[in-house]
Amino acid sequence: KHTAELIAAGEVVERPASVVKELLENSIDAGATQITVAIESGGVKLIEVSDNGSGIEPEDIPTAFIRHATSKIQTGEDLNAIHTLGFRGEALASIASVARVELLTRTETAEFACLYRIEGGEEQPLQPDARGVGTTIRVRDLFYNTPARMKFLKKDSSEGTFVADVVSHLALSHPEIRFKFVREGKTQYVTPGDGKLRSAVYAVLGREFSRDLLDVGDSTLGYRVYGLVTPPRCCRASRSMQYFYINGRYVRNRTMMAALETAFKGVAMQGKFPGGVLLLEMPADLVDVNVHPAKTEVRFARENDVFDIVYHAVKLALTQPGS
Ligand code: ADP
Ligand code: MG
Numbered sequence: 001k002h003t004a005e006l007i008a009a010g011e012v013v014e015r016p017a018s019v020v021k022e023l024l025e026n027s028i029d030a031g032a033t034q035i036t037v038a039i040e041s042g043g044v045k046l047i048e049v050s051d052n053g054s055g056i057e058p059e060d061i062p063t064a065f066i067r068h069a070t071s072k073i074q075t076g077e078d079l080n081a082i083h084t085l086g087f088r089g090e091a092l093a094s095i096a097s098v099a100r101v102e103l104l105t106r107t108e109t110a111e112f113a114c115l116y117r118i119e120g121g122e123e124q125p126l127q128p129d130a131r132g133v134g135t136t137i138r139v140r141d142l143f144y145n146t147p148a149r150m151k152f153l154k155k156d157s158s159e160g161t162f163v164a165d166v167v168s169h170l171a172l173s174h175p176e177i178r179f180k181f182v183r184e185g186k187t188q189y190v191t192p193g194d195g196k197l198r199s200a201v202y203a204v205l206g207r208e209f210s211r212d213l214l215d216v217g218d219s220t221l222g223y224r225v226y227g228l229v230t231p232p233r234c235c236r237a238s239r240s241m242q243y244f245y246i247n248g249r250y251v252r253n254r255t256m257m258a259a260l261e262t263a264f265k266g267v268a269m270q271g272k273f274p275g276g277v278l279l280l281e282m283p284a285d286l287v288d289v290n291v292h293p294a295k296t297e298v299r300f301a302r303e304n305d306v307f308d309i310v311y312h313a314v315k316l317a318l319t320q321p322g323s
Pocket of ligand 1 (some may be wrong): 064
């Protein structure tokens with residue numbers, strides 16, 4: 001195995017949650033409206049993602065697992081360049097180099113589905129199989145061939161929680177997709193896929209959290225912020241119930257957090273922190289989301305503008321009648 005290949009795999013595939021994120025993004029890219037995620041042993045033993053997206057043509061299947069010809073993984077310096085490219089075309093290849101992968105897929109025009117297996121980069125011939133249009137990918141025994149990496153994993157329940165977070169983050173920002181999440185044999189939730197943020201929040205975060213959420217919505221100067229926040233009298237929120245997105249991407253961000261919390265200052269609150277789901281759309285050239293592709297941090301060109309728009313939008317929601 002080429003060293004560069006393993007280094008690259010290490011960058012994109014850090015733990016089960018990173019595999020799940022890549023697979024879900026592929027399902028979303030494929031236009032899926034229904035996605036099921038199931039994990040066993042925190043995702044270390046098994047990750048299964050099944051979608052009703054476009055499927056993959058049989059002749060394209062092996063190619064999907066090959067690093068793109070334009071891949072820049074040749075020198076150490078190039079690895080930095082890959083960072084900022086977001087590993088385009090790297091995910092399946094990386095995953096297949098460190099796990100046993102099975103892909104079952106069918107396109108609309110295909111007469112039957114195709115089953116493809118690849119283990120530690122060794123592929124087996126395609127076999128005809130059955131399923132509806134879409135793709136199922138099973139990733140078993142993550143890091144079975146790289147014990148050194150296996151050692152960096154936390155216990156299964158913690159890995160499972162990282163996976164759960166990734167699924168929640170995507171389910172909340174894609175209310176138009178029906179997400180089903182099964183953890184260790186138990187269905188955690190099914191979102192309705194009706195396009196409404198409120199329904200997704202209800203399914204993912206529960207009835208208790210979802211009661212009386214206030215609508216947030218405001219826009220100015222190329223920025224738009226929308227979402228839901230807990231009402232002031234809510235005492236069930238915590239900082240772990242604050243979800244922020246920038247241009248569709250889940251982020252952890254101090255500026256948005258400070259804006260949300262500052263907007264609640266002076267409002268009689270029962271709990272210590274407000275909760276909510278806030279999505280910010282803004283000019284792409286004013287935000288750098290590539291601080292680290294596997295992480296969720298961002299940098300703004302104009303941090304004050306971001307603070308102002310979020311603060312103002314939440315403040316507005318709090319002064320609406322009924323809040
Ligand atoms: P990238 O997403 O950057 O193109 P990946 O390695 O994640 O690279 O995927 C390789 C290719 O495999 C994708 O470009 C796509 O053509 C195909 N693919 C992967 N997952 C799916 C899926 N769930 N449905 C349809 N096509 C998929
Ligand atoms: Mg991908």
